[in-house]
Amino acid sequence: MDGVSPRPAQPDIRRALIEAAATILAESGPDGLSTRQLAREVGVSTTAVYTYFGGMDDLVRAMVHEGFARLNRALTATGDSQDPVADVVRLGRVYRENALRHRHLYAVMFGGSALAGFSLTDEDRAHGLYTLDLLVAAIERCVVAGRFRSGDATLVAHELWMSIHGIVTLEIGGYLFEPYDADACFDAQVCTLLVGSGDGLERARQSIAMSGAEAAAKEPAA
Structure with missing residues (x-):
């Protein structure tokens, strides 16, 4: 059959x-x-x-592309606000939410043991870098607004990406527990990165709280 x-x-x-x-x-x-x-x-x-x-290699490649396409659509839907630092945090939250919503695709997007035996090129692995463009733009707006010092916005975007990817990976694996659960680790790590990029501690905390309140308001009622 x-x-x-x-x-x-x-x-x-x-x-x-x-x-x-x-x-x-x-x-x-x-x-x-x-x-x-x-x-x-x-x-x-x-x-x-x-x-x-x-063939199967093309199927795996299609999974990688689909995963990043979904991530990009979610990031694009966030839009900009009057607080570019809150926008940076919001993009981080959306990245995390998207990973949890599509966790099977998320595992494929970044290869690892899940893709052992399949042929992915360096070009395939670099495909998803376009999803950083919105984050880089938000970071550049932080510089213009005087919240971040001048520097390499793309490098700062990579630092945030790597940090949140690590948190998400641990969260999906079930390795984060109260009082250091994923929410607490996300806020603490993002705050460290914001301050390290030049923002003031209190202003950074306010922007994190603002983005968190917005995210909570969008959650469907239980």
Whole structure:
């Protein structure tokens, strides 16, 4: 039967294949990802995998690109405010929220053991750097506003990115506990980076609190 499942095919087959492949990689590792297993999960023939992606390496590459595309859409939706430092923090919060919402894709975006055996080039790994553009722009606005001292905005963006990536990785792995849970670590680490970039401690704390209040206000009621 060529790997056909009795379940109906998803209306968006390409998206469904990406979602299912990311889940399989996260739960079973690279050895568990096969065209037959993937087709079974989505409810299509194995031919569909080759129709949409050409092969497994292309599928993995598509997962990486999709993960960064979702992140970029989330970051772009934040917009700018009158407080550029709060905007920097807000972008960090959105990065974290997106990682938690799409944690299977997030694991694929940054490679590691999940992608052992698949061929990703340096160009593939550099693909997601465009998602830093909004953060770099926000940091540059902080400099213009006199909140940050002049310097390499792209380097500051990388420092923030690496810090939040570390927090998110520990959070997803379940390694952060009260009183040093992910929320506390996020606020403390971001504050350190803001002050290190030239902001005053109290103003940095105010901007962090502002972005936190905005994030809480957007959360759906329980």
